[in-house]
Amino acid sequence: MKNFFTEFKNFAVKGNMIDMAIGIIIGTAFNNVVNVIVKKVALPPLSLLTDGVNFRNKKYVLREASEGVEEVAIAYGELIEVFIDFVIIAFTIFVVIKVMNRFKSKAExxxxxxxxxxxxxxxxxxxxxxxxxxxxxxxxxx
Structure with missing residues (x-):
């Protein structure tokens, strides 16, 4: 048991935990930036192109809701919106890493x-x- 605590102390003190915490904090902040880019910058023009269609509400209804019975539907619109989010996030990360690598190669x-x-x-x-x-x-x- 003492070996476990020694190993944990070495892990925490040598910076691994600190590096991981910094990465998580930066990732969370970056997530907020990406969410704003997706929701406030990318989706409004896309909505204009699609004549104001709100993807989140698009669904294929399998069974209509009635008294005491819930609606059963495939929400494909939400899938489209999440996929668009993913593509924009992947592209944004690609651009950021490309810029960082350019600066890194200049520094090296x-x-x-x-x-x-x-x-x-x-x-x-x-x-x-x-x-x-x-x-x-x-x-x-x-």
């Missing part, structure tokens, strides 16, 4: 003077340059 390019290169990338670039010089000198000596 040691020849790019506009962005400060991280120290580990700079050191690796110097090692690569020195190895190329060494190989050039060795080829000349042959």
């Amino acid at each position: 390019d040691p020849k790019d003077e506009a962005v400060e290169t991280p120290k580990n990338i700079e050191l690796l670039a110097n090692i690569e340059r020195l190895l190329e010089e060494q190989n050039t000198l060795l080829k000349k000596g042959e």
